[in-house]
Amino acid sequence: MNMVQAINSALKVEMERDPSVVVLGEDVGLNGGVFRATEGLQELLGEDRVMDTPLAESGIVGFSIGAALMGMRPVAEIQFMGFLWPAIDQLASHAGRLRNRTQGRFSVPMVVRFPYGGGVRALEHHAESYEATLAHIPGLKVVIPSTPYDAKGLLISSIRDPDPVIFMEPKKLYRAGKEEVPEGEYTEPIGKAKVLREGDDITLVGWGSLVPRLLKAARLIEDKGISAEVIDVRTISPYDEGTVHDSLEKTGRMLVAQEAHRNLGFASEIAARAQEKMMDVMEAPILRLTGFDVPFPFYRMENWAMPDIDRIIKGIREVLTW
């Protein structure tokens, strides 16, 4: 399965297992979602389980919160991350707060999922990466898979999670590759990073769309005699600093890559936590490779806006030669 198929499979498995799981969003029904993530689900499960909503993101998320409060497990799709903004009020003021402000009386078990990121020659407003903005909101979990297998396992976990989960899908990887994914149910843990490749000289950390590039960089520098450890963070909130710090303990050097804008990106949080706790093992400053502090550009310039393999290689050299 590719990643879209894996996401579709996760939704199907969970909806068949638990009648309280419903899918809602713009064009998710007959059309199967603009990326086809919900393809065939309405046909299988009916219009009151897979609901085409009016064109209103605040409505979609607010409605989902209400349904979750009354015992449903809504999985809301927002068409693109760039269109999430109207829903931020509902997420920050209610989804992330209700458990705390009612002192445990209510909770909001729902998932809000959407494609994010660039690299597919999309129109303006269709390629943003604002994961740090969401991770900044207390009470939300933020999950970002980078493989079909993880996408399915993490989405199932997100649907079963008792709290609101933001599930961000790197659209560049939707159809980038296939791997073996079980048809049935399985889970991958939320809040757990994954070491994809072991190494001793440097730790490369990323999530979502940049993970394949980090892996490729690690493979290429291996030919030059450098051994890199690659970590897919998978959940940026809650962030699994233990796995990253263990690796840093071993390598003493770290590069963190993100597609998002540079200022206050999640890479900054990773670097800050590492310097607070791991200063004594560090042999070089932590390098952040990021997008720039400009709106994600029109597609003619989009390749410039994302850390590419060349910049990753240069970054690795910079950390190693510090």
Added chain:
Amino acid sequence: MIFGSFDPLKGDMFQVLDPDGKLVAEDPGLDPVLMKDLYRWMLYGRLADEKAVKLQRQGRMGTYAPGKGQEASQVGPALAMGDYDWLFPSFRELTTYMIRGYPLEYNLLYFMGDVRSNQVPEGTKSLPIFVPVATQVPIAAGAAWALKKKGSGSVVVCYMGDGATSEGDFHEGLNFAGVFRVPALFISQNNQWAISVPRKKQTLSRTIAQKSLSYGIPGVLVDGNDVLAMYIAAREGIERARNGEGPFFIEAFTYRRMMHTTADDPGRYRTPEEEAEWDLKDPLRRFRAYLEGRGIWTPEWQKQLEADAEEMIKKAVEKAESLGPQEPEDLFRHMYEEMTPALVEQLEYLKFSLANREIEEEADEIKGGFP
């Protein structure tokens, strides 16, 4: 006067020509020169739009949102606007742009993924495309308010779709427009679809036009495929606004004859029968029949117009495709009036890495060495 004569709550629709081009209302008595312009621009818009779809199919342009079938609801209001009026568009108004002095090559460039398309030519009173649905509505209201405050006499014409009227911004924007009695004409092009969601599933409201009534704004449902009706309704709305009588709202009842964008496949959610039915209500077909009956349209004139359009479109495509490449500076320019130190640093970094590339994305070997 259509104001007050067509009740959207009853589903009344203002129409001048029926789908066969027959007068069904009083002859509006428009100048034949104006009528020729209305037809000419609809045809130019149609041909330019078709060319854009072709360019996308040939891989010369990215995703494009075709406007075919909506020419009347774009040309009528555009020609009813005065020189000092402002356009706040949605994203499907190629034809309106052309009329309002936003050159075709800009619109093509936009979908070719080039930000320079958004650098609205000096003197053109239009904002660039608004992608996040309905966000233009409160902005248009604020702009109209400011124009009034400055005593400019200008009116704002703001476009949106039918789906857009579900967004909060639509309602907030309209309410502000009403409260501050701004000189604005809001036009919702109800093309029956918001991607795959049919108008009936978008709202239980009988018409889109009646939504404006709750904000105290007069609204009319107009046959959006009837360019005469659209012209007259828009003219009245703009005049009212200019005379200080506050905002006006038009629901243009029309049809998106093509896919939502070139990335969409309408075969998944609507029937060929429905499409065929709307083909018969096409705005060009109907107006041409009317003009032919009046002796204004002739096959020779049509040929001439097509030849002119072809020439104009060809030039626009050439201009769009011959624009030189951009530089790293272009990514950072215009962020603020003055570039911040952080941006200067980021630009230097980008320039350095581009000038010293040691591996391309698909390559399997690094050029530089490692310690």
